[in-house]
Amino acid sequence: MKESSAGKMFAKYVSLNVLGMVALSCYILADTYFVAEGMGKTGLAALNIAVPAFSFVNSCGMMLGIGAGTLYNIYASSGFRDRADRVYTQSVVTAAAISAVFVIVGATAAEDISYLLGANAETISYTAPYLRTIVCFAPLFVFNSLYLAFLRNDGAPRLAMLGMVGGSLTNVVLDYVFIFPLGLGMFGAALATGIAPAVSLCFQAFHFMRRRNTFHFVRTPLSLRRVGRICALGIPVFLTEMSTGVVMLIFNRLMLEQLGNLGVAAYGIAANIGIVVMAIFTGIMQGAQPVESYYYGRGDVSGQRKTLRYAVATSFVFAVLVYAVCAAFAENIADLFNGERAEGLTEIAARGIRLYFVCFVFAGPTIAVSGYMSATDKPRPAFAVTFTRGWVAIIPLAYIMSATAGVDGTWLSFTVAEATGFVLAAVLIAASLKKYALTDRFGNISYIRSERGTEVGKSVF
Secondary structure, eight states, rough: OSSSOHHHHHHHHHHHHHHHHHHHHHHHHHHHHHHEEEEEEEEHHHHHHHHHHHHHHHHHHHHHHHHHHHHHHHHHHHHHHHHHHHHHHHHHHHHHHHHHHHHHHHHHHHHHHHHHHTTTTTTTHHHHHHHHHHHTHHHHHHHHHHHHHHHHTTTHHHOOOOOOOOHHHHHHHHHHHTTTOOOHHHHHHHHHHHHHHHHHHHHHHHHHHHOOOOOOOOOOOOOOOHHHHHHHHHHHHHHHHHHHHHHHHHHHHHHHHHTTTHHHHHHHHHHHHHHHHHHHHHHHHHHHHHHHHHHHHTTOOOHHHHHHHHHHHHHHHHHHHHHHHHHHHHHHHHHHTOOTTOOOOOHHHHHHHHHGGGGGGHHHHHHHHHHHHHTTTTTHHHHHHHHIIIIIIIHHHHHHHHHHHHHHHHHHHHHHHHHHHHHHHHHHHHHHHOOOHHHHHHTTTHHHHHHHSSSSOOOOO
16 A cells, blocks of 8 residues: 555555445345246245345444454554454454354244244245345354455455455356255245355455465453444444345335335335445445545545545446436346236336436445545544434435325435435535544544554544
8 A cells, every 4th residue: 555546546446346345235136136037026025025134134244344444454554553453353253243143043033033024924935034044144244244344454455356256156156056956945045145255255265375464363352442443433334234124124114005015026126226236335435445544544634535535426426327327227127127027017116216226326425425434433423424314314204205205205215315414424524624624523533542642643624
């Protein structure tokens, strides 16, 4: 990083991470396609009901990964390798504890959770096996997310990308093999998805085999303060991923009331494509994070400013391009997932894509700003933006707009919620430009100062 400009580092890390994140998100998209072909709209509806559980598992891993990776990079770039290694050690221990809880819950309560998520007599036989299998593979998902973040922050974004792509390709191939030749149904789809992160971790192991890793296990007492700091820095990405699951749960119920299982299946098509689109913005945010944290740790104000501008501009351009393509080919895209040619499914999903995907024009830049705040040790404003767009705004708006404008209102509630988050992010940045640095305003630099004795980073503003 010392030898590269901000633009070169941003281009390298973001391009590799976007490619990897899109491949990683194809876990669910591949399941969606093959389940639709093999089990029709009922299987598709069941898959959509189970996805929130997958989102929760994945969000916990991403929270630990982004939070620990950010704090590790800040310490390492500031010259505090011992503290950086403590962050790594405690993040691994925390990941192991969380994974154990997931396995126990998944093995014993899959059916109860399925009903809680919205399964009914028609879909429970599909939902429960998928959910049970996915949650029992939770350790692989959690550790995959954790180590992907550490590899990016340890100067190995290419290897992280190869891990994500390798895992995704494995998932696609195994989806076909397990569902069709072997006839394993929903269990096969979940099994393929569960094996994929194991393949990704095998790729990542080369970083250790070649002795390229600069992070190591050390003896250190458990510090709840440090674990809390890790979680605080990772909470925006956790809330973003979790809101995907919670929103899917709410929208499944709304669509079920309005259009029955056909509506749930149509929403599943749009939502699962949306997960891939959102992965682009998450990839930009996660790719920019090591660069932003590096400049923050070194106190390089100019580098922080440039990286933030690149992230916001790139997110906006991708959002416009994605919407243009998806709106133009909405029927073709939706028809790919209508394997049994259910009447009305393609039309409902295509209209949903055109209405729902407007939200990405606001979501992309907002995620970039929120990610910057976390990467530069400003968890409070990052939390405010993420919690507003993903929870405070979308939940009431979904019910209100659904009741007043029907199915179209349900789709458009995404856009209104994302626009609300965008405005809040703009207000926070504008206020900091006029008054004083966000770092000083929210008092977050005190944590670093208390351990180092001097100020580590300065706000870009």
